[in-house]
Amino acid sequence: MISKIVGGITPSATCELEGLIGSMKKEGIDVVALNIGEPDYKTPENICQACKDAIDARKTTYVATAGVPELRQAICRKLQRDNGLTYAPEQICVSTGAKQALFNAVMAVTNPGDEVIIPTPGWVSYVEMVKLVGGIPVCVPCKDDFQLDVAAIRAAVTDKTAAIIINSPNNPTGAIYTLESLQAMADLAVEKDIYIIADEIYEKLAYGGCKHYSVAALSPEAYEHTIVINGMSKAYRMTGWRCGYTAAPRHLAGGINSLQGHMTSNSTTFVQWAAIEALDNGEPEVQQMVEEFVRRRDYAYDRVSKMAHVSCTKPDGAFYLMPDVSWYFGKKAGDRVIKDSFDMSEYLLQQYHVAVVPGGAFMSPGTLRIAYTNSMEEIKRGLDRIEEALAALKD
Ligand SMILES: Cc1ncc(COP(=O)(O)O)c(C=O)c1O
Known part of the structure; x- marks a missing residue:
């Protein structure tokens, strides 16, 4: 059965x-x-070439579960450059797509019976990931313009709430949450001592002067309460390569690494070298x-x-x-x-x-x-x- x-x-x-x-x-x-x-x-040529070079150099073995140091350093550079976030390589865990990174994050902060708040409309896998770890998804509808309903989210927090999943720019609505609403989420997380899982996979796809803000960057306290999720799929056209990552506060990073160590070990080694090329030279x-x-x-x-x-x-x-x-x-x-x-x-x-x-x-x-x-x-x-x-x- x-x-x-x-x-x-x-x-x-x-x-x-x-x-x-x-x-x-x-x-x-x-x-x-x-x-x-x-x-x-x-996928751009330079990224494919970096992968081919890695295979030719037989970068095809197991590596550290959290990823090769060079990629974790490149991710730290990217987070500093694009998001004003300072992480050390040991706070980064490279995963098999942002999907695995999200699952790691949900599992790292949710005990069985805990509630996880998901603003809706929301991406199809959030609810199922929460259920998979024995948590209870609590869906909170957004406002008519698809912006966060801050008051409703606050009202949905209970003493069982473990985390809120925030996805901006959003799949499926395309909404980019306002700075004010993200600040309210950060304040709420700090006040109630809960986590924000910030899925920023679409961060580069912001249009017409709209700006993406990273919740973790809003205050040192918000940083300690946020797990940033990002990856190569959407920005660098690397969907099939399966490369994403978490950037977590130090007290969570080790646990995420251990969890992944028992699930998949490292994500594909030669793909990680292509990801370095994407992060360092992919912007144009x-x-x-x-x-x-x-x-x-x-x-x-x-x-x-x-x-x-x-x-x-x-x-x-x-x-x-x-x-x-x-x-x-x-x-x-x-x-x-x-x-x-x-x-x-x-x-x-x-x-x-x-x-x-x-x-x-x-x-x-x-x-x-x-x-x-x-x-x-x-x-x-x-x-x-x-x-x-x-x-x-x-x-
Ligand atoms: C909101 C959101 N988060 C995460 C993912 C997963 O991305 P990845 O391809 O890196 O696993 C997707 C993919 O569609 C997505 O839409």
């Missing part, structure tokens, strides 16, 4: 959808993918990509917000839009009634061959998540299909 904990997990909606689209494409169906959580750009290409994403965001937002009976908040970062399509719930396509966001995304995929992720997967039942990671032409084709599909729904 499968264990209660694993039996109680909901599979990742985004990963499952990917499988379904793959099989449709194999059948020759022309699916427009507006579901993908990775840039359509390829990041900037080019950001400029392109601004164009795509503006186009996609303009189109979606003009669709009949659809409302949408303009995102400031990441590469997602989260339009509210709930006006269409209860409407029909032939005999088929669209009851919720899951039905809506299934309808869009099966009948109009456009893939988006149901907002319900992110605890945002009235919405869809549209990723503008595909080319402009594909975004246009996909939005045309969505528009047509919505117009075809009848009472």
